Amino acid sequence: MKFDKLLASLLILSLGSLALQPALAQNNIELPDIGDSTGTLMTPQQERELGEAFYRKLHSQLDISQDPEVNDYIQSIGQKLAASSDTPAQTFHFFVVGEPAINAFAGPGGYIGVNSGLILTSEAESELASVLAHEIAHVTQRHLLQTFQAAGRLSLPTAAAMLAAVLLGAKSGQLGQAALIAAQAASLQYQINFTRDNEAEADRVGMQILSKSDFDPRAMPTFFERMQQSTRFAGRQLPEFLLTHPVTVSRISDTRGRAEQFAYRQYPDSFAYQIVRAKLRVQTAANPRSALDYFKAVSGQGTKLQQDVSAYGLALALIANTRARDAKPILQKLMDAYPDQSHFVNALATAELETKSYPRAIQLYETALQRFPDNRALTLNYVRALLTTRKAQQARKLLQEYARRHPPTPEVYNLMAQAYSQLGNDAESHRYVAESYYASGQNRAAILQLRLAKKTAGDNFYLNSVIEERLKQLLAEEEERRKQ
Structure with a gap:
């Protein structure tokens, strides 16, 4: 085909x-x-x-x-x-x-x-x-x-x-x-x-x-x-x-x-829908300042729930504008009010990371993961905190456990590459960078990284075999593409 x-x-x-x-x-x-x-x-x-x-x-x-x-x-x-x-x-x-x-x-x-x-x-x-x-x-x-x-x-x-x-x-x-x-x-x-x-x-x-x-x-x-x-x-x-x-x-x-054939009734929006829309508004804003202006303008409007969602958006906009310190009290209040909502503790831990409060961020992630086990966002951000504090072995182990439960993404491959780089294993680092490129549709860049991995694999027979087999697969795909 x-x-x-x-x-x-x-x-x-x-x-x-x-x-x-x-x-x-x-x-x-x-x-x-x-x-x-x-x-x-x-x-x-x-x-x-x-x-x-x-x-x-x-x-x-x-x-x-x-x-x-x-x-x-x-x-x-x-x-x-x-x-x-x-x-x-x-x-x-x-x-x-x-x-x-x-x-x-x-x-x-x-x-x-x-x-x-x-x-x-x-x-x-x-x-x-x-x-x-x-x-x-x-x-x-x-x-x-x-x-x-x-x-x-x-x-x-x-x-x-x-x-x-x-x-x-x-x-x-x-x-x-x-x-x-x-x-x-x-x-x-x-x-x-x-x-x-x-x-x-x-x-x-x-x-x-x-x-x-x-x-x-x-x-x-x-x-x-x-x-x-x-x-x-x-x-x-x-x-x-x-x-x-x-x-x-x-x-x-x-x-x-x-x-009209269906009976009429109310269908309330989920909290997650409102929270994700607030997050996307910050992520897709033309610039961080415009997101901040928007949430300042809508602050205090609507129901109590809508006001809290706007407060969350405002906190994210503050973080995006390098004002994470100002966002922390807002997020702490939201976390206290909604202990069953993982988005708020995740955002607070991110603000702690941005202000270099690494012990506090790690503590928040560890406590949150006990309450929300296998939460993808908390897990991956915890990995980032571990890599930031040079705890690569712990980060690698966490990522390996994560990959057994979830399909890996380009971002996960990159985190794994960072972990192996900190551990001094350049061959594995290049191999995971290659997988990130491949998952992103960049086959030639992936092939280059696999060749670099092969050069640095040394006499590790198993790793060499894995790299060689993967390289053959990608080269075959590239050859088919050239033929077309």
Whole structure:
């Protein structure tokens, strides 16, 4: 299975696709061999491998959030929805893209991304859930694979124009985008008809998922209406979500009619939803000062819970503005008021680290992990505190235990590399840096690090064997990429 070829097609044609990135054109991409007469495109194993390759590719082009608290939240809400789908055994992986644009998309293998801009635009947790449920429906109804097969029926000039858009993007992003627009315009009616059918089905199935997951089905048409209203002031700069998920009056009317079939009741937002939105507002602000100004402006407004969430956002903004000392009393008060909320103790320990109060930070992490065992954010920040205080052996052991329970991320690989570097094991350090690069879609950099690891491995037979085998795998992938 030539995954780079399929990936190129996916990024151009999938129903929930991202806007094309010029970096895609760095590879020599051929038109894919799509489907066969039986309608079979790929095996589940191939689809899973394609999904993993797709996710690695995204890391090299987008700001995929590495924040465990943000990731744990989006995973929790996503998995809750997926469990209520008509294929609960389907594997899903949800993640957040640190982009202000309003967008969400579904990729192969159940990889579903949502931009931080969309999370911040939502005004209720059920609105966010409605978007995720819609994307889950695209996966469970096999719309992505149907799109591959539909692409095989496009005319050769249209397919060639789309390919040109990708290739030209390497030299000129504007030229590549213009070529893509021309290609899309050439088959506009075909694309619209194809999209509308699948979007309607995703709306219907997504609403069923919402209802079964204890979220408000009315949130879907409400969010659509707000997106449509936003176009009145957007001019030609439509939100990406609307470019890939066209919202029409009839579509809003249809979803509104379906929603009214469900009994009305209140669906309160979770505390985690509000906290994560506050954190994302600080992380994605144009600059730290603007985040600070925002939370100062909303301080003291709303319910007691909303005021406390704003206080948390203010504390994070203070830390981002190198005023961690001012943030500590705010966070201490929140931690005392909400002893069952891990976000507050984690932020307080971070403030202690920023002010070089290392013993206090470590004490906070150790106490918190007794109360919140296996909390990913607390564990990884505890590791950072240990590395900061040169306790590399303890950090390495903690990371090894962590990796047995959680899929490693580029960030985890980097922490492991730091631990081995402090321990004086350069070969292992290079090896883990290589894995970080590979997980981030940077194969050539990974190969370079593996070669450095091999040079410094000495006569360690086992380590040499591991490095050599991994190097062979990556070189084989690189050779396949060159052939394409």
